[in-house]
Amino acid sequence: MSRMCEGRVVVVTGGGRGLGRAHALAFAAEGARVVVNDLGVGLNGTPAADSPARHVVDEIRAAGGEAVAHGGDVATGAGAASLVATALETYGRLDTLVNNAGFLRDRMLVNLDEDDWDAVVRVHLKGHFLPLKHVAAHWRAEAKAGRAPVARVVNTSSGAGLLGSLGQGNYSAAKAGIVGLTLVAAAEFARYGVQVNAIAPAARTRMTERAFAETMTAPEDGFDAMAPENVSPLAGWLGSAARDGVTGRVFEVEGGRITVMEGWRAxxxxxxxxxxxxxxxxxxxxxxxxxxxxxxxxxxx
Known part of the structure; x- marks a missing residue:
């Protein structure tokens, strides 16, 4: 039986840990060749010693899949351009972009430094915009050359961006901006065959482990509702060619629950x-x- 993403090339930013790692492994399991991007920084965005992207690539290859690591900063034009180039030079095509990279610097607004605001907005919002811009330019060129792509983008927002979150003014603003960016990109890129959607996941990762500390123990029924792997099936479907016409939507995903979020309307x-x-x-x-x-x-x- 054919796997859902057989033959597709998928880029996952922030793919070295947490949700990104789960997405990369899930796409590979569905037959995709994966470019695993991760800058390898700590929770607050400062440099870390290891190379998590390489570890995930090794996992995928050990399971019989194909993957390559990319360590560039996707919140820079050069890093985003090299991400797209890595996919095209390694696999000759690019079908799906999963924007996932991010980190936290939480403070109440009265204590939030300007640098902490800029850093979080930069990695989340600019780190979504630049890969999206560069990959869309490639897909537009393909469409103009008569090779209309069946292209997909999966952005990562958050409930904090939809409702707000105390102590996370910078993060909430960035994640709300990603929703707006998703709506604009979906409208602009439809003519090129690109569908753009966003997920607002709730899962236990390095960024949320303090919030979900009470759920860290294994559940008695065997289902870990906070496992990041619960989010990846929907990301995989949105990043596949399985359904045409789903674009400009935001889905909240937590455990076994999927919700279509309905935003501002009159x-x-x-x-x-x-x-x-x-x-x-x-x-x-x-x-x-x-x-x-x-x-x-x-x-x-």
Whole structure:
């Protein structure tokens, strides 16, 4: 039986650990040749001693798959360009980009340094934009040459980006930005055969192990709801050619649960047909709020 990603070439950023590692192994198990990108930094983005991308490549090859490591910084133009070049030079094609790289520098806003803001927004949001830009340029050239790609992008947002999270203003802002980027890319790249979606995963990784500390022990029923491997099946499906027409969507994934997230859309509206006075505007707003749904709580509130 043919595997879902047989013959596809898939790039996974931040693929050395956690969700990225799970995605890389899952794509390889479905027949993909995988470019495993990881800068090899610690949880806060500072350099680490080992090469996690190489370890994942070794795992894939030991299981009979094909993979190559890439250690560039995808939040730079040169690093993102070399990522695409690695796929094309090694395998001659590129079908799927999984944007996953990230790290944390958590602080309450009043204590959040400008450098910590810039660093997190850079690696998450810019680290999504630049690989997407470079791979889309390749796919656009392919489409113009008459070789329309069946191309896919899977971006990684977070519940923090959808609802907010106390102590994570930088991370929440970056992850919310990724949702906006996903919507724009899906609309712009549809003409080239590119589908762009995002997942908002909840899983136990280096970034979340403190939040999920109470679930670290093995569950009695054998199902570890916080295992990152639970997220990868949906990422694999979104990155495959299995379904056409799914684009510009955000899916929350946790354990055995998949939810289609519905973002900002028009709710209750009042139109005076003329300029409001401040008093009138306030009265109208209070009335509309009474008709609107209650927003979800910010994580940690």
């Amino acid at each position: 709710g209750p509206t009042a139109d005076k047909g003329a300029r409001w006075t401040p008093q009138e505007a306030g009265e109208a707003a209070v009335k509309l709020l009474g008709e609107a749904g209650v927003p979800g709580a910010v994580y940690g509130a």
